[in-house]
Amino acid sequence: MRTIGQRIRAARDAAGLTRMGLAVALGLGSESTVKRWERDECYPPVKNMAALAEALGVSVASLMEASE
Numbered sequence: 001m002r003t004i005g006q007r008i009r010a011a012r013d014a015a016g017l018t019r020m021g022l023a024v025a026l027g028l029g030s031e032s033t034v035k036r037w038e039r040d041e042c043y044p045p046v047k048n049m050a051a052l053a054e055a056l057g058v059s060v061a062s063l064m065e066a067s068e
Contacts, residue, residue: 005040007063012038019049025055 002010012034017030017052019038028034031042036042044052053060 002065003040004043005038005039007065008034008044008052008056010014011058011063015055015057022055041059 012019017025019034023029023031023034026034033042037044049060049063053063056063
């Protein structure tokens with residue numbers, strides 16, 4: 001079973017984005033937040049999931065799934 005952080009990382013890689021590129025697309029200002037998400041140190045806020053999914057070119061459901 002993959003974690004949400006692993007799914008974010010896989011989607012980011014598939015989209016050809018760097019952590020910084022994703023951070024800029026989301027208006028985060030730095031890549032540290034994306035890094036923490038990918039390491040499952042914290043989770044993206046629910047209110048930002050639609051923007052995150054759009055930036056990655058995936059559905060919110062695919063990011064939230066408990067398994068694939």
